[in-house]
Amino acid sequence: MKNLLVAQNVSKSYGDYKAINNLSIEVPEQSIFGLLGPNGAGKTTFIRIINQITMPDTGKVLLDGQPLQPSDVQHIGYLPEERGLYKSMKVGEQVLYLAQLKGLSKKEATSRLKYWFDRLEIGDWWNKKIQELSKGMAQKIQFIVTVIHQPKLLIFDEPFSGFDPVNANLIKDQILQLKEDGATILFSTHRMESVEELCDYMALIHKSNKMLDGKVADIKKDFRSNTYQVGISPRQRNEMLENLNHHFEVTPAHYHSIHEDVKLHIKIPENSSANDLLHHLITLGQVNHFVEVVPSVNDIFIKTVGQHA
Amino acid sequence: MRNLKLIIKREYLARVRNKTFVVMTFLSPVIMVGMIMLIAYLTSLNNDEEKIIGVHDVTNMVFDELQDKKNTVYLNFSDLELTTAIDSVDKKEYYGLLYIPAGKTDEEIASHIEFFAQEAPSNFFLSDLEQKISNVLTDRKLESTGVNLATIDNAKAKVNIKMENFSGEATSKMASYVKMFFGGAAGYLLMMFIIIYGNMVMRSVIEEKTNRIIEIIISSVKPIQLMLGKILGTSFAGITQFVIWIIFGSILLFSVTAIFGIESTSIQGEAAANSVNPDEIQLLVNDVLQLPLASIIVAFLVYFIGGYFLYSSIYAAIGAAVDSETDTQQFMFPVILPLMLGIYVGFFSVVENPHGIVATIFSYIPLTSPIVMLMRIPFGVAWWEVLISLGILFASVFLVIWMAAKIYRVGILMYGKKPTYKELFKWLKY
Numbered sequence A: 001m002k003n004l005l006v007a008q009n010v011s012k013s014y015g016d017y018k019a020i021n022n023l024s025i026e027v028p029e030q031s032i033f034g035l036l037g038p039n040g041a042g043k044t045t046f047i048r049i050i051n052q053i054t055m056p057d058t059g060k061v062l063l064d065g066q067p068l069q070p071s072d073v074q075h076i077g078y079l080p081e082e083r084g085l086y087k088s089m090k091v092g093e094q095v096l097y098l099a100q101l102k103g104l105s106k107k108e109a110t111s112r113l114k115y116w117f118d119r120l121e122i123g124d125w126w127n128k129k130i131q132e133l134s135k136g137m138a139q140k141i142q143f144i145v146t147v148i149h150q151p152k153l154l155i156f157d158e159p160f161s162g163f164d165p166v167n168a169n170l171i172k173d174q175i176l177q178l179k180e181d182g183a184t185i186l187f188s189t190h191r192m193e194s195v196e197e198l199c200d201y202m203a204l205i206h207k208s209n210k211m212l213d214g215k216v217a218d219i220k221k222d223f224r225s226n227t228y229q230v231g232i233s234p235r236q237r238n239e240m241l242e243n244l245n246h247h248f249e250v251t252p253a254h255y256h257s258i259h260e261d262v263k264l265h266i267k268i269p270e271n272s273s274a275n276d277l278l279h280h281l282i283t284l285g286q287v288n289h290f291v292e293v294v295p296s297v298n299d300i301f302i303k304t305v306g307q308h309a
Numbered sequence B: 001m002r003n004l005k006l007i008i009k010r011e012y013l014a015r016v017r018n019k020t021f022v023v024m025t026f027l028s029p030v031i032m033v034g035m036i037m038l039i040a041y042l043t044s045l046n047n048d049e050e051k052i053i054g055v056h057d058v059t060n061m062v063f064d065e066l067q068d069k070k071n072t073v074y075l076n077f078s079d080l081e082l083t084t085a086i087d088s089v090d091k092k093e094y095y096g097l098l099y100i101p102a103g104k105t106d107e108e109i110a111s112h113i114e115f116f117a118q119e120a121p122s123n124f125f126l127s128d129l130e131q132k133i134s135n136v137l138t139d140r141k142l143e144s145t146g147v148n149l150a151t152i153d154n155a156k157a158k159v160n161i162k163m164e165n166f167s168g169e170a171t172s173k174m175a176s177y178v179k180m181f182f183g184g185a186a187g188y189l190l191m192m193f194i195i196i197y198g199n200m201v202m203r204s205v206i207e208e209k210t211n212r213i214i215e216i217i218i219s220s221v222k223p224i225q226l227m228l229g230k231i232l233g234t235s236f237a238g239i240t241q242f243v244i245w246i247i248f249g250s251i252l253l254f255s256v257t258a259i260f261g262i263e264s265t266s267i268q269g270e271a272a273a274n275s276v277n278p279d280e281i282q283l284l285v286n287d288v289l290q291l292p293l294a295s296i297i298v299a300f301l302v303y304f305i306g307g308y309f310l311y312s313s314i315y316a317a318i319g320a321a322v323d324s325e326t327d328t329q330q331f332m333f334p335v336i337l338p339l340m341l342g343i344y345v346g347f348f349s350v351v352e353n354p355h356g357i358v359a360t361i362f363s364y365i366p367l368t369s370p371i372v373m374l375m376r377i378p379f380g381v382a383w384w385e386v387l388i389s390l391g392i393l394f395a396s397v398f399l400v401i402w403m404a405a406k407i408y409r410v411g412i413l414m415y416g417k418k419p420t421y422k423e424l425f426k427w428l429k430y
Helices: A043-050 A070-075 A091-101 A106-119 A135-147 A165-180 A192-198 A216-222 A237-247 A274-282 A297-308 B002-017 B019-048 B082-091 B106-111 B123-144 B149-155 B175-211 B214-218 B223-260 B264-275 B278-290 B293-321 B325-352 B357-362 B369-379 B383-411 B421-427
Strands: A003-014 A017-028 A032-036 A058-063 A076-079 A153-157 A184-189 A201-206 A209-215 A227-234 A249-252 A262-267 A285-292 B051-057 B072-076 B096-100 B114-116
Touching: A003 A043, A003 A184, A017 A032, A017 A043, A017 A058, A017 A184, A017 A201, A017 A209, A032 A043, A032 A192, A043 A153, A043 A184, A070 A076, A076 A135, A091 A106, A091 A135, A091 B002, A091 B214, A106 A135, A135 A153, A135 A165, A153 A165, A165 A184, A165 A192, A184 A192, A192 A297, A201 A216, A201 A297, A209 A216, A209 A297, A216 A297, A227 A237, A227 A274, A237 A249, A237 A262, A274 A285, B002 B019, B002 B175, B002 B223, B019 B223, B051 B082, B082 B096, B106 B123, B123 B149, B175 B214, B175 B223, B175 B293, B175 B325, B175 B369, B214 B223, B223 B293, B223 B383, B293 B325, B293 B369, B293 B383, B325 B357, B325 B369, B357 B369, B369 B383, B383 B421
Parallel strands: A032 A184, A032 A201, A076 A153, A153 A184, B051 B072, B051 B096
Antiparallel strands: A003 A017, A003 A058, A201 A209, A227 A262, A227 A285, A249 A262, B096 B114
16 A cells, blocks of 8 residues: 655654654554544654654655655644634634635635535534634534645644544544545554554554554454453353363453353463464353453553663 | 744734734824923923012112013012011912112122022023022123123124035024934934834744644744744834834824814914024925935945844844743843944034944944944945845845854744854854
8 A cells, every 4th residue: 555654763852861762653544543642742843744744854755755844834734732723813814814824715715614514513603712612613613724724734733632432422423434535544642442442553652762663453352362352151160260270371360241251361372372262262161252352552552661771 | 024024914913913013103193292292291381380479679670671471470589678578479470570689899799699589599590680680780780890781782783603514505503403313313212112122023933832832833834934034024013114104193193183283383483583593494494305315225225134134133042042031031131231332423423423433333333333323324325334234234144144044044944942142152153
């Protein structure tokens, strides 16, 4: 698949502080790419480089195969983490102004704004001032400002921070819809569960360095531990535990269930399969629950950061 | 360029639609005209007050010389005892009692003249009185030594030096005052404009920072474009305000004087009649017309552009460096200082010697040159001096805009801590 955005060996320092060290990523077209890392890892600096707000010390960034040009701002929509609007300016005027700065004509911006008002089920806010809107309403306007010029590349820095669950869901659906419509989305967050839900690809940044990157599914496969979560009602409890401990690595598991099962995490050897384990379990009792333990992004993150600490 | 235009337009509208701006634009002329009217009214009120002065003149020679004027009436109390005279003046609440005692010689009389009053009389009134009595006594003395007063009057030569400059145009003695007035007004106006609108630029930068909209905007435009757009938009708003002030203010002043018919003209007329003769006024008008008015106006515009850009980019950089207006204090003083210095140098050095070394040097230093040079220009400054001064000014304008843009670019994305000068210097290198 073609890459829309490519960063090659990007570094940036502020004085003695290295904000980004030799970062390279590839963001495939029409995908959602999660940029993960704790606060202060260098995500925002990197995003600002893509937005040409800051210039990298070394390395380069390619958009659509071409080095970034000042005119490329028209193809990028950016929702920064620190976001806000002019409080005393009217909604319509404000969005038109920001859209015109992104290169839209006034007429085009007007019709697109009307379209987005419909799409987000926003009433007639045209002549309201931002200070008269609730926080959630203002955030919807903010979202429209980000997407109104139909950018190829959308960058969201912590998009869900400050959104209430209803609006967060709405925005999430919109992001997925935008991807369907052909946009590529770069998505920075320290909240791992949103990556889990949305992202096709991810890169993990810690202390200015990239720890790992790739397809989320591939990364998860790499981190799988051949462990299964099992709920079983045994014929003979002690006998069963003894038997299992003899063949596998067994630890207690905790989850909610309607059955009064024995709940276990069972790790199987490299060369055996899930079926082998299932065959074995059936001989010991009634299997009510059987699922592979897939590492969460959170687990992967903690494990990776732990290794490098 | 398209973006710059958009930014200028937005900044202009944001300034002009601001309620405080609208109120100030229309209220200031009202207040100004109101003040002028009030002062004129109070002055006339003061002049209308009638002064009745009792005179106890034992020598009987001064009273005849004291002529009643519009608001001043002299009553002869010489027939009464001094104490009775004082009492009755006090009871009737007259302005005061002038006592001229008897004496062997005029010197003795002169040194014992007294004025009794409830409140100390004004200096102006007293010196007028002293002058009159002195005239009487002098005349008497001259007569007593056998000098014919008529001879002396004839012998008095009225001197009024008529001045001409070397190219033969007649000027009045007021010329240098006129020059001072025009230069001073231009310089002062420039300083006010820089401070008021520079502050507006700064506040608008801080507003964008506190609103957190700044990052959205600079992902679309270059920070320097935003900064220049802000400075230009605000300056257009300032010019709008200025034009409205002048037009609205003069309409107001004319209509109010027409309606109330306040004797501002009569006051002026009286003052003019007393101090300057009609020829002088004609010369005064000539002086104003002979000023290099065109070059003063051109110089005002050019120096205004230079000075305003110089200072407002500094203001923009300060706004970018801080989080809130309260944090600006530490950076404000160094900005105001050269402006004040310019005004002081202008009002003292330039007035004393427009082409002296101090005035000349300060009209080259870019931070003070707009003010000081403007004050010098009415006195006539060689064109090459103006050229050098402008050259230095505009070179510094570009340098300062470049530096301010660097501080601005870094500062607008910095939150949380108040930067030191050292940090600002470091930002220049990012």
